[in-house]
Amino acid sequence: MAKDKRSGLGGAQERARKALVHANKVRERAKRALRVAAARERSAARHDRHAETLEAHGAKRAAAAERRDAGLDREAADAERER
Numbered sequence: 001m002a003k004d005k006r007s008g009l010g011g012a013q014e015r016a017r018k019a020l021v022h023a024n025k026v027r028e029r030a031k032r033a034l035r036v037a038a039a040r041e042r043s044a045a046r047h048d049r050h051a052e053t054l055e056a057h058g059a060k061r062a063a064a065a066e067r068r069d070a071g072l073d074r075e076a077a078d079a080e081r082e083r
Helices: 008-082
Strands: none
């Protein structure tokens, strides 16, 4: 008759091995989740920095456009006075 594998020393060793395999899987899954979370944080920070750069660039362009418009207004006023 076949021996019951779940009882005795052999069964205990098999259960312990399975528990270790499961623990390793859980630990690897947790490590992967941490890596993914860190990557998402880095991506979000990069996204924020890019948005700030675009905003600053837009502000510079707007200021340059205002200076250009002011210069054109002055030139038009000078031309009007000369007439």
